[in-house]
Amino acid sequence: MSNILLSSRAFINKNITRSFINLLGNVDFEADQIVIIVNSVKKGKNHPKMIELQRTVQALGFKNVILFDVLVDNPIILENAKAVILNGGYEFLLLDNLKKAGIIDFLQKLAVKGKPFYGISAGAIVLGPDLDLYDELYPEDNINNDIDMTSINATGFRIYPHYDAHLKLDGHLQETISNFEEKTGKSITRLTNEQGILIRNDEGILIGPDK
Numbered sequence: 001m002s003n004i005l006l007s008s009r010a011f012i013n014k015n016i017t018r019s020f021i022n023l024l025g026n027v028d029f030e031a032d033q034i035v036i037i038v039n040s041v042k043k044g045k046n047h048p049k050m051i052e053l054q055r056t057v058q059a060l061g062f063k064n065v066i067l068f069d070v071l072v073d074n075p076i077i078l079e080n081a082k083a084v085i086l087n088g089g090y091e092f093l094l095l096d097n098l099k100k101a102g103i104i105d106f107l108q109k110l111a112v113k114g115k116p117f118y119g120i121s122a123g124a125i126v127l128g129p130d131l132d133l134y135d136e137l138y139p140e141d142n143i144n145n146d147i148d149m150t151s152i153n154a155t156g157f158r159i160y161p162h163y164d165a166h167l168k169l170d171g172h173l174q175e176t177i178s179n180f181e182e183k184t185g186k187s188i189t190r191l192t193n194e195q196g197i198l199i200r201n202d203e204g205i206l207i208g209p210d211k
Contacts, residue, residue: 001114006124007196008161013210016196023116029061032082039070039097070101083116086123092142094122095151111154124159126151155199163190
């Protein structure tokens, strides 16, 4: 049973923030641990963006918000978490570090059991089945020349975040993604910067910006 929220940007509007809270069910703001995986950036826990995200979650009322480095910290922390947040950055670097830590299967099992996951940007991508689209679009980002593009596969949704912003920079993006879909038979969910998708048992509900 999947219990997953994906978005382009973290807590960008009230609808996405509300969906995250609802994802958790009954909440004990004093005791429940929210764990943020931060290994997608070189500075790890000391990166200003990671600290900013931690403070954002704390501002929602959660007292125990933990920054987690998969290459250093004990995975038992993830098992005990009320929810796990995979933050953004570079999707290839994030996937590489998860594989180095040997916790891909572990994360997938947690998701299958219903552990709430919130994937943001690269985190949203890596929660899906694979990075095949990104290996085709941005091969220069695959700095370790990985061949196996398999990711966590916590959901069957393949996400392209920031679609509206990237389309302005690349007028051929829509055509390129459509060609990939036609060639591979793999559907890509395009999310704007203001959108998210709530997934329960692989049934997705698109979340738009506040009206």
